[in-house]
Amino acid sequence: MLGTRMATKIIKDRKLYFRCDECSFLYENKNLAEKCEEYCKKYHACSTEITKHAIDI
Numbered sequence: 001m002l003g004t005r006m007a008t009k010i011i012k013d014r015k016l017y018f019r020c021d022e023c024s025f026l027y028e029n030k031n032l033a034e035k036c037e038e039y040c041k042k043y044h045a046c047s048t049e050i051t052k053h054a055i056d057i
Contacts, residue, residue: 007033012057025054 007018007030017026018033022040027033032053039047 007037017055017057023051025051026057027054029053 006021007027008021010017010019010026017028018030019026020033020036020040022037023046025033025036025046027036032050036047036050036054039045039050
């Protein structure tokens with residue numbers, strides 16, 4: 001692991017989302033946002049296996 005995983009919390013329309021601070025993709029699941037951020041930091045790219053779960057709000 002590269003260090004502390006810290007997805008940013010986003011509240012929109014009273015619903016909680018989590019953002020990868022590296023690529024800004026949004027997720028409904030904190031764990032996915034943290035995995036995305038970890039992958040982005042390590043490889044300087046996004047994982048299609050993770051980002052397929054990203055949402056658009």
